[in-house]
Amino acid sequence: MRTEFCRSQSRYLLSMVLACCTVGVCGSAALAQDLAIKAGKIITVSGPTLENGIIIIRDGRIAEVGADLEIPVDLRLLDATDKVVMPGIVDPHSSAALNQANERNAVVPFLSVVDGIDPMRPYFEESRRNGVTTAVVVPGNSTMIGGQASIVKTAGIYVDDMLLLRSAGLKLSLQPPSGSRMSHIARLRRELETAKRQLAEAAETPPVTPEPEKPAPEKPAPDQPPSSETGAVESSDSGTVQDPERTESAEGATETPADSNAAANQAVKDLLTGKTRAFIYCQNAADVGQAFRLMDDFKFNAVLVLGQDCYKAAGEIAKRNVPVILDPTLVYWKRDPVTRLDEKIVLTKLYQDAGVKFLFQSNDSDSRQSLGSSYFWFQAATAVRYGLSREEAIAALTLEPAKALGIDQYVGSIQAGRDADLVILTGDPLDVSTWVDQTLVNGKVVYERKTDWKLKLLLEAQPQ
């Protein structure tokens, strides 16, 4: 180990000379956030786990990952040789970033969480503290058509700086806030029918054929050329944060009521034309069937947000390749109303046995309790206790949600080209005594345990 280190150091001397030349030629010194992380262990998720690996970060992205990389001299070195590095956690469904998750009006597809996200909410601070680097902010579970979800990074002051994907999907809820389920579903169908009919009418006049949607990154990926002009125009639908679209949404604010109707329908139309997906909240197993019927009848994709009782539809869910997000309370007891007998429900095990891949979500609560389901590591560890493999559990926190939301080319794994969203842990991610030591978003350290006064105070072992 040590001799190897010395050898590599002598190599650095050589490379230093080279590096000086390179810098001279390019005329661009390394950016402040460029750095190299020397890690005791790297859980890449997409590839094999590396012991004693190196991650090189340039311009906010992972440039290289490997066991035997040379560290360029121009890079700041972050020593994590006694630590474990994993990709930042992706929270696939949270309303805790919003001051108010639900609307009184039942049909509000024209709303976007972008206008409601408050980066100062405790949710974001807690997220960084707990290694969550990407959050899918979704309207609440009790509005029929609740508005549009967005995907943000968890660090920033202005929501526009945090956006990864502006239009990440439309929230639908199958839980009637009050009254009859029949009328709730009927009204939802009517809204979708209207949009479908308008689309068909518009199709009679030759439309501008929309490209199949690919979420565009906030910044172009290093291996891709910057977005072409057409790309930027298209992105107004797909929801990037590039300037043309920002201007457009600013105009949207001064719409007349008629325009606002059009905007209302536009979000639903985007769903029906496959530009976005739906997040469908299913309160119970019957709602899962309703969700599948809607998806089939109106031909759209969806992520299902499952209430506790939905496990009864696990077999049906397994037949379809649809991502599902579990209720944060993974283990609970249920009393049979007739026999009064208690049954222990372990959601992860029931879904796993049925062959369903699942995602976790954080508990939507500002005042996080000391115990339990508020924490992703705790949820993943609980799933492992009931039979999920550790690898699957870690993937369910990182790469799987990224894939489910179509952002896996940006986040969810440690490999070249991905955003440098990393969590540096004091030990194994599922170990009870492991803490997040540092969290990086886009290559910047956005959380450091040693300067976290709040955590220090909570854990201070000296009475004041």
Place this chain on the structure above:
Amino acid sequence: MKDQDQMHQFKLLGRVCLFACAMWAGWNNSAQCAEHPISGRDGQQATLIQAGVVHIGDGTTLRPGMVLVVDGKVQAVAEKIESTTEMQVLTVAEITPGFIDAASSVGIAGGAGEVTSEVTPDFVVADALDFQDPNFARQIDSGITSIHVTPNTDNVIAGFAGLLKTGGTTPNWLQRETGLFLSMCNDPTGRNSSRSRPETLYVRQPTNRMGVVWILRSRLHAAQQTDTEPSSVSAVSTDQALSDLVQGKTKTYAVSRTAYDIETLYRIANEFSIRPVLVGGDEAYKVIDLLKRENSSLIFTSLSTRSTGTEQTELRWSSPTMLAKAEIPFALAGDELLNQARIAHRFGLEPTAALAAITSVPAKILGFENQIGKIAAGLDADLVAFRGDPLQVTSAIEWVMIDGQIYSNGKGQ
């Protein structure tokens, strides 16, 4: 001294009862095991458990170790015990003593507070216990083998708690009346839900925290003045129970969470020479010196239930660590004991101290260290078998044993 005598009597009584129980159980096994799947051990009187790690419960471990269980009791614990053909042999990764919840509300039927009076020292939780409550199965499933069922905190002098096993077909009481619960906190002020309608019969005192202190002090003072004959702890009259309390015959527990409540509690306790076990203790970390001076024991409930509202206690995740450092005996209690121990460990408590806080320490605080809380010869065979390190969230409980009977998923086998 007097209360110790009393306790001794109870322990003796308890032991006699247990002996009788054991005799009965033994006869029961041989005679009708087929009809009683819960208590039946199919004639296997002896079970040898081979474990990768035996957590004794007092901070020591055997790696590896063996535990011999005969007739519901641990007969031997050693690194190596020879097995015989009559023994049922079980192999597990790690084993701990059964967990003891020193402050539980499981199984109390029909409400635990009394609206018509704020002083109910002759109330006995054991009389309202519904052992058929399915929550007992949940307790077993999470490794809890003994629970201290306590009255709630709506009344200033609330009543007697009871200690029983979570397993068995009928309640197996270790002690029906463990001690009298006092509420030196804000809770009794909130009991008066009819304050907005002053004409109602149910306007009760206290309505503020000073009133809590006043009721407690005045009733204890009145009891000191009256001259009554000594009697048993299960006195039926309020006066008798209060008299026993001020004469030091009754073990007392007092619920206080904030620092000022804890300070007030000890002030009153010293006025009347009572030695309460502190229950709650959210802000105990602020009064560690006081707790040391008073030689306190603490049933700490704040990891599972965080008090809010008027008390607004300030949370410190490190409270268990600070208590351990100060060598103040404390039990983790309330709910989710195992997760509490795990999280307390996460927050800095040593693994052995974390396990002790849900096993041997509550046993000692409740006065039953010679029967439960440790894996030791002569103690009840209350055990929890784990598939890995008990303090890891990833480790599953394989089975739970109560008085030699194995349960899995909360059910007897």
